[in-house]
Amino acid sequence: MKLKTFKKGVHPEEYKFLSEHKTLERLPIPEEVFIPVHQHIGAPCRPLVEKGQTVKTGEIIGQSTGFVSSPIHATISGTVKTIDNFPHPLGINGLMIHITGDGKDEWIKSFDETSNWENLLTDEIVDLVQKAGIVGLGGAAFPTHVKLSPSKEKKIDTFVLNGCECEPYLTADHRMMVEQSEEVALGTRILMKALNVSRGVIGVENNKPDAIAAMEKATSAFNNIEVIPLKVKYPQGAEKMLIKAVINRNVPTGGLPLDVGVVVNNVGTAIAVAEAVTKNKPLIERVVSITGDGIKEPKNVIARIGTPFQNLIDFCGGLTDNTVKIIMGGPMMGITQHTLNVPVIKATSGILCLTDLSVIKHKEYPCIQCGTCIGACPMNLLPTRLARFAQVENWQMAEDLGILNCVECGSCAFVCPSQIPLVQRIRIGKLRINEMKRKAKLATV
């Protein structure tokens, strides 16, 4: 049978073997955590605690300041040492709540199974998800409760669970599906109920046969949930590509999955939702793949949010001497780090450590018009032209050619035989155009 997938895209070397068979391990409770007030898409949190205050695990310490925002919780019990700027994995520095632990890991309340979740109303589920501070754990960190609150006129009929993990190296979702398939299935059902949809689809790439088997087993009792194996291709985990692959719908340009009646969530998010709704457990930990040829012992660990990268690296036997690059996330879209003092945040799906052997040696050649980038672009754009127009700051032409539709997957730069930083230039172009649009909007108001 021909496996389903989307059109175009690329297939980078997978390197999943480094950690795909490493069972999840729980990282010891860290001595101190740094919890950024801003680790999701949307407005940053307002700290609710003060210096010197004692907190318990699971206690809310930052309140969301808007609808598109998400609260943060203490991830260990202890004392707030300070609230200050520290190195943030998404930028240079960011405001964080620094908690030193008391070593007891005392929870604010013991988990107890809530009364049967199936009796909860849609709004109650969404409320629990919001209070638990759940955001998309695939890496984008978009607040989940926003996705679960589509406007009334949008008719949602399908829920898609993203188990692609199309980024090379990363195996966090893979291990969750293998080891926590029951929770994934439960989370899927809760999310389906929250959206009031009858059809659930789980898309898993075919390089994870054990995950497909586990998910099929866990969902076998539910006829309305289907596990679909997909051909291995990047960026299949991008929402638009995944929807195309599993149910063959085209999200319109500039539109959202909601426009075709679909909501997509990640495997890790489903588990977090299951725990939040059935156990009242806020999002205080997540699975992180620590992998790459620069780490001595690649692992998949469950780490508390706010744990410094250094702790995770040490837990995995440390770095090899020739490690030169530390990336948060996968190799295609991850963000390089200048220090190991940055904390794990809700969006940290992996820590990739690369040695000088696996770092690209860049030498840029002129564009030879080979069109390989065009053949790779999953959005069917013309990356070489977009990058060129962005480079010469011809914003009008760039916009006319659809630069704002770019999903920044990096497939173009990955395949370019001239090693032109295509997606990087396009990214800058997008930023500039969006900035100009905002300014123009302000000027007209």
Add this chain to the structure above:
Amino acid sequence: MEDTKQPIPNEEPANTEKPKPKPVGKEKKPEPQYLLSSSPHMATIDRVPKIMWTVIAALMPAVVYGMYNFGFNVLLTVLASVIAAVATEIVINKMRGRESSVADGSAVLTGLLLTMTLPPAFPKAYAAVGAVFAIAIGKQIFGGLGYNIFNPALLGRAFLQASFSVKITTWTAPVGIDAITTATPLGSFKFEKIMTPYFDMFMGKIGGCIGETSALLIIIGGVYLLVKKYADWRIPASYLGTVFILGGLLWIINPEQYPDPVFHLFSGGLMLGAFFMATDMVTSPVTPKGTWIYGFGMGAVLIIIRLFGGLPEGVMYSILFMNAFVPLINRYTRPKIFGELKK
């Protein structure tokens, strides 16, 4: 304008990896410096030089056969042309104050492709002149690799045809019997209505240019490029397909007057042109739809020249003609963006 090395104002050094300046905090112990760069952090191993040298390798069977067919003399012609091309590249790089681009293999390829299209007994000095023209006027004057509009080797050949029109149409018979002039299958058909056996045309036991005689060896090299994806399969498919269909239609209409389509495919420089010249990445369209239009255009022009024009062969002009339309084709064949609604 075409200088990609000049820093563009406001552009962050997107892909240049450099150590980060010290963090703002009051760090005491020196930390290891990790590389910072914008994603992606992986890349394929295909690079421009690898593509160029692979194309050169794919041409080798036909070149070696050309030497076997037309004698050792051919090797000297190849060398004269390649050396002239490389020397021109070096001189112009110097003049423009650029890093040497010889290692990327494009100059060698141009020199080699040019000789492939020359008659076996063509004077070596003239071949060198053609190579100088191909690199200087065909490529560097536009800004170097990637910026030229026309296929440099074919432009060099067009220059030679205009300058030395007798020498470039003097054909010698194969098997190294020097100075015996013969005719190419196309020439004999066009002017004398003599058909050459297909098997000879396929294997290459015929008169013609150095590298174009053996369809078999060219197809082997060409298919290798298609498999490696260094040439777009749509181009030979649409070019050869158009020639076959248009040639076939005319043959059905009047078999006395026009040759059959198989003859069209295996005669002249069509195979060489379709697999190695028309597929030149720089001078062919970037959009999938555009490559079909490009191939169709070349096929149509070729049939018109071969059957209704004054020349026996039209591969060179068909490709150069369509090269000129490539920017226009690219512009009007923009693919539909994913999710773009019909207008």
